Amino acid sequence: MHSSRALLLALVLVCSAVAPLTAAQSADYDVDIDGDLDIPDRTISTQWGDQTIEAIGSASEDGYLSVSTDGPSGDSYSIRVVDSQQRLRDSQYVDGGSASASFSLDRYDPGTYAIALTNGTETVYAVEPFVINGFDVEQTAADRVESDDELLVEVNLSKVSNDVESPPAGVEVVLGNESASVRTTATRQTGLNYTATVDVASLSTGDYRLYSAAQTGDEVFGEPELVAVSGTQSVSVVEEGSLEDSDSTDGSDETTTTETTETATSTPTNESTTANTTAGNSGGSSAETTDSPTPTDDADDADEENDPDEDDQSASTTESTDTSGTETSTQTAAPSTTETTTETTAPLWGPVGIALVCVVGLVGVSLLRRRS
Helix, strand or coil: CHHHHHHHHHHHHHHHHHCCCEECCCCCCEEEECCCEEEEEEEEEECCEEEEEEEEEEEECCCEEEEEEECCCCCCEEEEEECCCCCEEEEEEECCCCEEEEEECCCCCCEEEEEEEECCCCEEEEEEEEEEECEEEEEEECCEEECCCEEEEEEEEEECCCCCCCCCCEEEEEEECCCCEEEEECEECCCCEEEEEEECCCCCCEEEEEEEEEEEEEEECCEEEEEEECCCEEEEEECCCHHHHHHHHHHHHHHHHHHHHHHHHHHHHHHHHHHHHHHHHHHHHHHHHHHCCCHHHHHHHHHHHHCHHHHHHHHHHHHHHHCCCCHHHHHHCCHHHHHHHHHHHHHHCCHHHHHHHHHHHHHHHHHHHHHC
16 A cells, blocks of 8 residues: 555656646746847747747847846746757756846857746746847838838848858748737848838737848747847838828928029029119110200209219219110229219309300400400
């Protein structure tokens, strides 16, 4: 009887030792890989059950991975590194509460791995995958897209490890948030350059995260294995037509500004040309008046002496008479010429001229009387 109980106990212990770990995600436990990328929420399948992940780590070959963890105080747990086959590669023991750990990735090939918090034998409390990159990934996309449109994404890879196949088995672009996501396979163009057209019709308006990943032909955690991952980019899905209205408004503003600038530049030039033409025409008309002096000219001369501004205009007019009396007279007008013309014209009909005529007449009468 005693031997039967001992055998039963031994069988239980053996079964416990080989039993797979079970998933028991809890808000009391958390794992964060330093520098990890926020990605659309995704459920992955592990040998311990389904796990929901919200972020993914990224590391370089032969580098280091730094991890921060949190758990209930007084409850011990282990921080484990598992590979794509979910085999244990490294671990550190924690007495409980918060902890930090660093793992060397020396002799780790590019691919997908995971950090798992476990109770040592049976239960996994939290999981976060990480990728050792065999490529550098650069993605380019607009930061806004209309809800009835498609988002064009360009992905450029650069090989950084000799342990990856080039080109990779595939490249995938993911756009999403905590509640919805769209996954699109990119098309190879030339070399390691890819493009993807993401249809956002199934997404509501709002903000989303975009990232791109290179894949191998293997499967890890129920998903294609990742061998490289880009950083994340924020993309907003906006209402239909809103970007067209915005572009139209911007274009209208630019056109209006350009036209206004051109108008402001050309208007003074046209006014100047008109003034010159008017001055030339006035010069042609004054030429005829100067040839046949009248008392009106005397009055004009008196006004010219009292009004300097009119003197300038008269200068242009008189010079016009002396040259050709055409509209081009403005180019040869000079104040000195105007003053000379005024000095030779005004004395002939002013008070001094009349006095001289009277004196000459008296002298002549006097001479005639003497002769008689």
